[in-house]
Amino acid sequence: MTLRFFTLGMTATFGAAWLFAVVLPFFKTRELKPVPYVEAIDEKTGVYFPKRTGQITNGAMVYAQNGCYVCHTQVVRPTYAGNDFHRDGWAGFKAHPDRGDTRRESNVFDYQGEEFAQIGLMRIGPDLSNVGARYANAAIAKNAELKEKRGDAWNDSMKISPEEMLFEHLYNPRLHVDMRWSTCPAVPFLFEKPKADEVIPSPKPEARALVGYLMSMKKDDAVPASMNYSPPKPAEK
Numbered sequence: 001m002t003l004r005f006f007t008l009g010m011t012a013t014f015g016a017a018w019l020f021a022v023v024l025p026f027f028k029t030r031e032l033k034p035v036p037y038v039e040a041i042d043e044k045t046g047v048y049f050p051k052r053t054g055q056i057t058n059g060a061m062v063y064a065q066n067g068c069y070v071c072h073t074q075v076v077r078p079t080y081a082g083n084d085f086h087r088d089g090w091a092g093f094k095a096h097p098d099r100g101d102t103r104r105e106s107n108v109f110d111y112q113g114e115e116f117a118q119i120g121l122m123r124i125g126p127d128l129s130n131v132g133a134r135y136a137n138a139a140i141a142k143n144a145e146l147k148e149k150r151g152d153a154w155n156d157s158m159k160i161s162p163e164e165m166l167f168e169h170l171y172n173p174r175l176h177v178d179m180r181w182s183t184c185p186a187v188p189f190l191f192e193k194p195k196a197d198e199v200i201p202s203p204k205p206e207a208r209a210l211v212g213y214l215m216s217m218k219k220d221d222a223v224p225a226s227m228n229y230s231p232p233k234p235a236e237k
């Protein structure tokens, strides 16, 4: 093998990987064009505009600083690359009480407002693409259960919010007996020192930002059929 052949081979090998993994995706996602709805299929006109609210930029930074991306992904895979739809609450809900089947794949617009798309390294913990939607549901279920248990003693000030449930998880993922198995690391340093009988001390601004970011993850809004994994066909309606 000549040096010339070796150098060319190395350049081609690394060059191809660089081209397909870095250069092409960069140019494909650099200038995103709005995706229009097709009236005949989507039953609406205009363009898709993803809505996302919360402390996204600050929260994303706290998420990155604490290495959450090592164990949690934020990507519902395209169906050809391994289906995630059967995992309850990951891609959306199969039977959302108001909106029916809300499941969909991740798309580039899902990472709006973030400097980096933290798609994650491993799936030691569950995917977090729809963690905000899951906690919103969990809080509704939890409140119904508490109301049932307390009976006449119940009043609305006893309600627990999804944010409070997330603070609980962050401060101590193993707080509840049925979660003693959890291997999610606690981040108590994002909270103040607990006062005398406090179970969950008040969160610092970093914890608030992180929870705002987690609650913003409701990536199950309806997308144009052209972006959907299995769009309804016009004839089926």
Ligand code: HEC
Residues within 6 Å of the ligand: 063, 066, 067, 068, 069, 070, 071, 072, 124, 125, 126, 131, 134, 169, 173, 179, 182, 183, 184, 185, 187, 210, 214
């Ligand atoms: C060592 C791996 C690991 C790291 C790092 C990690 N987690 Fe977890 N996480 C898990 C595991 C495992 C679970 C499942 C058990 C549970 O629910 O407690 C989980 C569960 C969760 C849940 C509940 C998800 C659900 O839908 O019920 C949230 C929220 C969460 N983690 C947030 C975080 C945040 C925020 C960070 C960064 C501060 C983080 N995790 C870092 C492993 C990890």
